[in-house]
Structures are given as C-alpha cells and as structure tokens.
Amino acid sequence: MASLNKSNFLRAFSSYLPIIILFISVFNEFDFNYLKIENFSFNFVYILVFYWTLRSPDSLGYFSIFLAGIVNDVVIGIPIGISSLCYLIMCAVTAYIRNITLSPNFVKDWFSLLFTMVLINSIQVIILDLIFLIEISYMSYVVNSGFTFLFYPIFFVIFNGLSQIIYQKKND
Amino acid sequence: MASGRDDFVIAFRSAFLKKKDKQKFSLLSLILLSIVVIILSNINFKPIQFVKIGINEIIYRSSYFISKPENYLKNLTLRFNEHMNLFEKYENTKSELENLKEEKVTNNFLKLENEKLRNLINENINSEEVFAKVLIDRESPFLKSIILNKGTKDNVKIGMGIIDRVYLVGQIIEVNYTNSRALLLSDLNSKIPSLLAPQNIQAVISGTGKNYGIIEHTKDDIEEDLKDEDAIIYTSGLGGLFKPGIPIGKISKGTNYKVEFFSDFTQLDYVKIISFSIGDKK
Numbered sequence: 116m117a118s119l120n121k122s123n124f125l126r127a128f129s130s131y132l133p134i135i136i137l138f139i140s141v142f143n144e145f146d147f148n149y150l151k152i153e154n155f156s157f158n159f160v161y162i163l164v165f166y167w168t169l170r171s172p173d174s175l176g177y178f179s180i181f182l183a184g185i186v187n188d189v190v191i192g193i194p195i196g197i198s199s200l201c202y203l204i205m206c207a208v209t210a211y212i213r214n215i216t217l218s219p220n221f222v223k224d225w226f227s228l229l230f231t232m233v234l235i236n237s238i239q240v241i242i243l244d245l246i247f248l249i250e251i252s253y254m255s256y257v258v259n260s261g262f263t264f265l266f267y268p269i270f271f272v273i274f275n276g277l278s279q280i281i282y283q284k285k286n287d
Numbered sequence: 288m289a290s291g292r293d294d295f296v297i298a299f300r301s302a303f304l305k306k307k308d309k310q311k312f313s314l315l316s317l318i319l320l321s322i323v324v325i326i327l328s329n330i331n332f333k334p335i336q337f338v339k340i341g342i343n344e345i346i347y348r349s350s351y352f353i354s355k356p357e358n359y360l361k362n363l364t365l366r367f368n369e370h371m372n373l374f375e376k377y378e379n380t381k382s383e384l385e386n387l388k389e390e391k392v393t394n395n396f397l398k399l400e401n402e403k404l405r406n407l408i409n410e411n412i413n414s415e416e417v418f419a420k421v422l423i424d425r426e427s428p429f430l431k432s433i434i435l436n437k438g439t440k441d442n443v444k445i446g447m448g449i450i451d452r453v454y455l456v457g458q459i460i461e462v463n464y465t466n467s468r469a470l471l472l473s474d475l476n477s478k479i480p481s482l483l484a485p486q487n488i489q490a491v492i493s494g495t496g497k498n499y500g501i502i503e504h505t506k507d508d509i510e511e512d513l514k515d516e517d518a519i520i521y522t523s524g525l526g527g528l529f530k531p532g533i534p535i536g537k538i539s540k541g542t543n544y545k546v547e548f549f550s551d552f553t554q555l556d557y558v559k560i561i562s563f564s565i566g567d568k569k
Contacts, residue, residue: 142346142353154497181317185324189346190423192432192461192468195339196324203318210314214298242325249430250475252496 129281133167133174141187156255157262158232159270160187164202165228166267166274169209170219174281177206193249197242201235208234221271228267232260340463347434347466351422365554414530414563416450417441421555422466431474431494433457433555438465443560448522448529450559454549455479455522455533459560467560471552472535473498480525481535483518492520492535492546500536500546513538520546530563 140159160183167175184199191198208231212224236256243249327335369376405411419435437443439462449457449469457477461468470477477494483502491503502509518538524531536548 139353142350143357176311177314177317178312181312181321184321185342186346186350189343190350192430194325195328195342196321200318200321200325203314203321207314207318210301211298214301215294247329251430252475255496 130174132277132281133163133171134176134179137163137175137179137183138186141183142190154254154258155262156259157266158259160202161205161228161232161235161263162267162270163274164205165209165224165231166271168206169213169224170274171278171281172210172213174278177203180206193243194247197239200242201239204235204238205231221268225264225267225271229260229264232263236260343461343463344465347422347463351434354423410565412530412563412565414561417443417560419443419467419558419560421558424553424555431471431477431496431552432460433469433471433552433558435459435467435469435558435560436465437560438463438467440464443467444562446528448533448561450533450561451550451555453534455529455535456548456550456552456555456558458528469558469560472500472548473552478503479529479535480523481520482523482531483513483520483538485516486512486518488512488518489523489525490520498548498552500548502538502544502546509544513544514540516540524565530561 137160140163164175164180168180180202181199184197184202185195187198188195208227212227216223240251240253240256243251328339417437419437419441421433422436423434433449435443435449443459443462445459445462447459448455449459455472457469457471457474459467460470472479472492472494473496474494475496477500479492481490481492482488483490488509490509492500493503494500517540520535520537522529522531522533522535534549536546538544538546
C-alpha cells in the first residue's frame with residue numbers, strides 16, 4: 116500500500132517536473148554573474164518552453180507559461196506582461212511547427228528555435244526600446260540568443276532523458 | 288498553391304485557437320490577456336497600481352526564498368576565489384594601507400577646513416540613512432537592478448541614493464510597501480551628474496550594461512585633461528538627487544575612459560538608502 120502511494124506521488128511529481136523547473140528558473144533568473152564571465156548569458160526559460168511545448172505540449176500548460184512570464188517580468192523589473200507575450204508567441208510557433216511536421220527532426224527544431232528567438236527578441240526590443248523608452252543593449256540580446264542557440268542541444272539531451280522518465284512513470 | 292495556403296491557414300488557426308486536452312485556455316486568449324496586462328500595468332490608475340504593488344510584494348518575497356540555494360552556491364564560489372587570491376590581496380592591501388595612512392593626515396586637515404567654511408556660510412548638509420538588505424540581485428543581461436527590503440513604510444522614496452559602505456551604487460526607481468527596486472549604476476538607463484577630480488570636470492556618468500561606466504555630456508577636450516593622471520569620480524550634487532561628494536568610481540590612465548566602479552555590484556548584501564537636504568545649520 117505504502118509503495119503504491121509512493122509510486123503515485125512520484126508519478127504526479129514527475130508529471131509536474133517541467134512546470135516546477137520553469138517556475139524555479141523564473142524566480143531565480145539564473146544569471147551566472149558569479150562566474151564573472153563577461154558577455155556570457157543564455158535564456159534557459161526559452162529552451163525549456165521551446166522544448167516542452169514542442170515535444171510534449173501536455174506537460175506545460177499555457178496558463179502556467181503565462182504566469183511564469185509575469186513572475187519573470189517582476190523579478191527582472193521590466194513592464195509586466197512582456198515576457199508572457201514572448202513566451203506565448205514561442206508557444207504559438209511551436210504549436211504551428213507541430214501542426215505542419217509529420218516526423219520531428221532535431222536540426223529543424225534547432226533552427227526553428229533561432230528563428231523564434233529572433234522574432235520574440237525583436238518584439239521585446241520594440242516594446243521596451245521604442246514604446247517604453249527603456250534603453251537596452253542590442254549586443255546583450257545577440258549574445259544571449261547566440262548562447263541559447265548553442266546550449267539547446269545539451270538541454271535537448273537532458274530534457275529527452277527527463278521526458279522518457281516522465282512517460283515511464285506515467286505508464287507504470 | 289491554394290491547398291498550400293489552406294494548409295497554412297489550418298495549421299495557423301489550430302495553433303492559436305484550438306485547445307489541447309490539458310490546456311484550459313487557448314493561446315490567442317492568453318496572448319490578448321498579456322497585451323491587456325502590458326497596457327494596464329502602465330496606466331497610472333490607483334487600483335491597478337495597488338494590484339501591481341501586491342504582485343511585486345509576493346513575487347519578491349518568493350524569489351528571495353527560492354533563490355537561497357543559488358545564493359549559497361554564489362557565496363561559496365566567491366569565498367573560494369577570495370581564498371585562492373588571499374596572498375596577492377594581502378600584499379596589495381599592505382601597500383595601499385601605507386598610502387592611505389599618509390593621505391589620512393592631509394584629509395583630516397581638509398575635513399576640518401571644509402566644516403569651518405560651511406559654518407561661515409551657514410550651510411549644512413543633513414542626510415538620513417536607512418539600512419536595507421538586498422533581497423534579490425538578479426542582474427539580468429539587459430537590466431541591472433536590485434530589490435531591497437525597505438519600502439514606503441520605512442519612508443523610502445523614488446530617487447533616493449543607494450550606498451555600499453561609502454560608495455554610490457544606484458538609486459531607487461520603484462517603491463512598494465515593504466520593498467523597493469534600485470537601478471544600479473551599471474545599467475544603461477543610469478545617468479548620474481558627477482564631478483571628476485582633481486581635474487574639476489563636470490560630467491554625466493552613464494552605465495553600459497556591463498561592469499563599467501562611461502563619461503557622457505562633457506567638454507570635448509576631456510582627453511587632454513585625463514591623459515596624464517587618474518581621475519576619481521564623485522557625485523556633483525547637481526540635479527538635487529544626490530549629496531555632493533559621494534565617491535562613484537575612478538578612471539585610470541590608458542583604460543579608454545572606462546569608469547571602474549568602486550563597489551562590486553555582484554557582492555551587495557547590505558546597503559544604505561540615503562536622502563539629504565541642504566539647508567541652514569540647525
């Protein structure tokens with residue numbers, strides 16, 4: 116009986132794991148500042164949202180993503196709603212890719228991420244710089260997008276492993 | 288051609304409007320909601336501002352607790368690096384201490400003279416300080432700011448200066464009931480009226496988004512003035528936001544006029560929030 120309860124808990128916990136990671140990362144806003152590497156940053160949330168909404172859309176609800184965006188905006192200090200809009204546009208792109216793709220391909224996904232990041236960063240820059248007149252560094256966005264693109268394969272492997280564990284637990 | 292367009296429209300509509308089994312909201316409705324939130328959050332309407340302050344309070348506190356493991360890791364890395372550089376630091380500090388002892392003698396005299404002169408013109412700078420703990424120091428790649436645990440209930444107001452030991456590190460840009468946000472000097476949006484000494488040049492120090500600042504809005508021949516000696520940057524007090532004479536950073540020779548801030552913004556733990564007024568001596 117105890118082992119049954121334990122397995123139920125693990126099953127429920129594992130199915131919420133992507134959401135838990137999403138919220139921890141927006142509350143934390145991993146910055147790696149303490150590594151003191153200048154011009155190094157990547158957007159972990161973009162990778163997370165892109166992977167899970169593309170490969171396993173049921174694991175990450177759109178409303179959770181919307182809330183995570185609100186949290187991210189408050190923590191970073193930009194006008195509330197901008198990150199939510201960006202994350203949801205990313206979800207729209209992944210939903211579109213899912214609808215037009217018959218057999219998923221890693222390389223296509225990888226380059227779609229680059230296209231999506233260019234799109235959403237452009238929207239973010241337009242809103243922040245041209246509408247709210249908040250001065251931002253374009254180079255930081257380019258560097259951030261570059262590293263996010265480069266780091267995607269690593270997290271792809273990690274999330275693939277995690278996804279398999281989640282589905283194993285679900286099928287147990 | 289027509290079927291290709293139809294496929295695109297079907298895929299597009301499906302992406303935006305169709306709800307999956309486990310999705311309670313369609314993407315389109317949430318995207319519209321985000322746009323409404325962006326517009327509402329920037330309307331200066333009291334109920335909306337109260338909601339915004341409430342959201343900020345909850346999220347800042349939550350973020351502080353969730354960030355604890357990461358902060359522990361961060362402190363551990365910093366302590367390890369400090370330990371590795373201990374000897375080198377000791378040697379530098381020893382020689383610096385000798386220089387400072389010599390300077391202190393001269394400074395004591397200047398301080399007395401300054402006080403005497405202020406008394407003569409019957410002027411006094413009154414400043415109030417509030418000690419605050421840094422709750423969150425999430426310096427995003429785009430915006431450099433910190434969250435402090437003091438807000439309107441401690442009389443914190445927008446525009447107040449933030450001091451780390453004796454060095455200026457930023458200013459308050461947002462105030463909630465129990466906490467506030469300060470923009471760091473390194474942020475691109477930070478502009479501080481300053482004075483370069485001993486050259487006596489008025490300038491504006493602007494952040495760059497990196498760990499150094501740059502000089503803006505000054506006379507053209509600044510290069511000539513800074514060619515031969517280092518410059519220490521202080522707040523000029525112009526604009527009435529900061530007390531004059533708060534040290535900000537220095538420009539060393541041959542560094543392409545980069546302003547090296549005195550304070551390390553990645554290691555802020557406790558800071559002082561200051562306000563000041565210049566008036567007659569009470």
